[in-house]
Amino acid sequence: MxxxxxxxxxxxxxxxxxxxxxxxxxxxxxxxxxxxxxxxxxxxxxxxxxxxxxxxxxxxxxxxxxxxxxxxxxxxxxxxxxxxxxxxxxxxxxxxxxxxxxxxxxxxxxxxxxxxxxxxxxxxxxxxxxxxxxxxxxxxxxxxxxxxxxxxxxxxxxxxxxxxxxxxxMCVSFSGRCLLSQYLVNRDANRGECAQPCRWGYHLVEEKRPNEFFPVFEDEKGTYILNSKDMxxxxxxxxxxxxxxxxxxxxxxxxxxxxxxxxxxxxxxxxxxxxxxxxxxxxxxxxxxxxxxxxxxxxxNGFFFGTPEESQYYENSGYIRNYDVVAVVESCENGTVYCTQRNRFFAGDTVELLAPSQKPVELVLEKLYDEEGNEIDTANHAMMKFSFKSNLVFPKGTVIRKETT
The missing domain is CATH 3.20.20.70 (Aldolase class I)
Known part of the structure; x- marks a missing residue:
């Protein structure tokens, strides 16, 4: 094996x-x-x-x-x-x-x-x-x-x-060999400069029928017919x-x-x-x-199980994003978890802590404390130091994330 x-x-x-x-x-x-x-x-x-x-x-x-x-x-x-x-x-x-x-x-x-x-x-x-x-x-x-x-x-x-x-x-072209970006915006995909025009919205109009719009688009925004899903x-x-x-x-x-x-x-x-x-x-x-x-x-699943029939994403070119990183653990000492903030969140929020090779741990951060140990309602300053109480021990670098609403 x-x-x-x-x-x-x-x-x-x-x-x-x-x-x-x-x-x-x-x-x-x-x-x-x-x-x-x-x-x-x-x-x-x-x-x-x-x-x-x-x-x-x-x-x-x-x-x-x-x-x-x-x-x-x-x-x-x-x-x-x-x-x-x-x-x-x-x-x-x-x-x-x-x-x-x-x-x-x-x-x-x-x-x-x-x-x-x-x-x-x-x-x-x-x-x-x-x-x-x-x-x-x-x-x-x-x-x-x-x-x-x-x-x-x-x-x-x-x-x-x-x-x-x-x-x-995944790329709409064969293994990333694409000239679309170079043609449209002079950025060569084969030299690491792809502008990803396959993710843009397009409309189809026949040149001799300027007022006739053909039913190839999903909505009034156009079609994302070149936009592939992720593998x-x-x-x-x-x-x-x-x-x-x-x-x-x-x-x-x-x-x-x-x-x-x-x-x-x-x-x-x-x-x-x-x-x-x-x-x-x-x-x-x-x-x-x-x-x-x-x-x-x-x-x-890409091409692994044969030619993919549903590998294109026609709705838009955007990403699905359901979680934000709110902090990173710096250390744990005597029942206190010391962290550095990444995005604003509040006391009472439910978060997940992700450590290497471990199942995520869900916690309610009932109380937060600033560097001086004073209780605070929110961690709202970029890269601020804060802490919370927990009997659990997390390694340095553990990610703390919060589901977005």
Missing amino acids: NKLEVLAPAGDEERFTAAVDYGADAVYLGRKQFGMRSSPMNFDFEQLCRAVETAHARNVKVYLTCNTLPRNNEIPFFERFVKEAVEAKVDALIVADIGLLMLIKKYAPDMEIHISTQTGIVNYVTARELYNMGAKRVVLARELSLDEIAEIRAKTSPDLDIETFVHGA CMIEHIDKLAEAGVTSLKIEGRAKSAYYVTVVTNAYKMAVDHYYKDPYNFVLPDWIRDEVYKVSHRKYC
């Missing part, structure tokens, strides 16, 4: 810490260049070194993205990028371009290489050849079914890792394992630290629960419910 890796995203140091604290076996992140996400803060060299050192101290791997399709003028900068990755001791580089693959082998012969989903791997022949070229892992295209993944696993070397996205945003496979960990998947990849380097915290924790708990009884896997409802407590679009 292969060991399933939970692979979490990190757009900056805060998100990286969330991923490591909440159970990631590996984290993937990017730098200022060559990464498919330009909107997050990403990591400079010093931050990368700190992240790798922290991760390795906790037996967590770090994979660095260089999966854009670079132009000629970027190639001279790639040697330094690779050599700094070696110096920082990252565990692998994620690459989509065959030319960059060859340069990695030249500049860093011992570096582990993962082939990005941007490469569009959909068959065992391609996976074999990339393995023969030096790849340790292939990140398969999102458009594959479990049966197709199983065939790739059966017809490739057992030393080749298979990684697939299991949670997060969620947390209830199917057993099927992913049976298909031979090595690594379960969570999308979201541009998402919040809270998103990384909750989703990473949920998938880690789901994997742990799977290993308790692999042949009778039934996910507890409370673990499944965790992925609904982050900002998300409606969920679907």
Whole structure:
């Protein structure tokens, strides 16, 4: 039985810490260049070194993205990028371009290489050849079914890792290869700058009939016909394992630290629960419910069970958001929980406390106290310190959230 890796995203140091604290076996992140996400803060060299050192101290791997399709003028900068990755001791580089693959082998012969989903791997022949070229892992295209993944696993070397996205945003185009953003707003999706025009509302008008509107839109706001739902496979960990998947990849380097915290924790708990009884896997409802407590679009299973018939979301392009983070635990001493505020809330509110690998704990915070120990009615100042009484002990970094009304 292969060991399933939970692979979490990190757009900056805060998100990286969330991923490591909440159970990631590996984290993937990017730098200022060559990464498919330009909107997050990403990591400079010093931050990368700190992240790798922290991760390795906790037996967590770090994979660095260089999966854009670079132009000629970027190639001279790639040697330094690779050599700094070696110096920082990252565990692998994620690459989509065959030319960059060859340069990695030249500049860093011992570096582990993962082939990005941007490469569009959909068959065992391609996976074999990339393995023969030096790849340790292939990140398969999102458009594959479990049966197709199983065939790739059966017809490739057992030393080749298979990684697939299991949670997060899906692209209307094939594995993210899209020119729509570049065409409309001159932001190249293949260089990490996608403006997500697939999430916009559209109307259809035939050019010779300017006053005739065709019934392709859902309401007066237009149609979101390009807008896909989010992927969620947390209830199917057993099927992913049976298909031979090595690594379960969570999308979201541009998402919040809270998103990384909750989703990473949920998938880690789901994997742990799977290993308790692999042949009778039934996910507890409370673990499944965790992925609904982050900002998300409606969920679907992507292409894993064949061509999805209900993978598009036509109502709007917005997210569903039912919970807000109101505080984070700093320490617990002598029956008192010390916290830092994140959003306003009040004494008497019912909240949930989420600690790594634990079922959320619901509490009514009957009384709140400021730093001097004075009772207060509300925690309404950004990043203010406060406390409450509890016989329960929570680790540093425990998230306190409140359901929105």
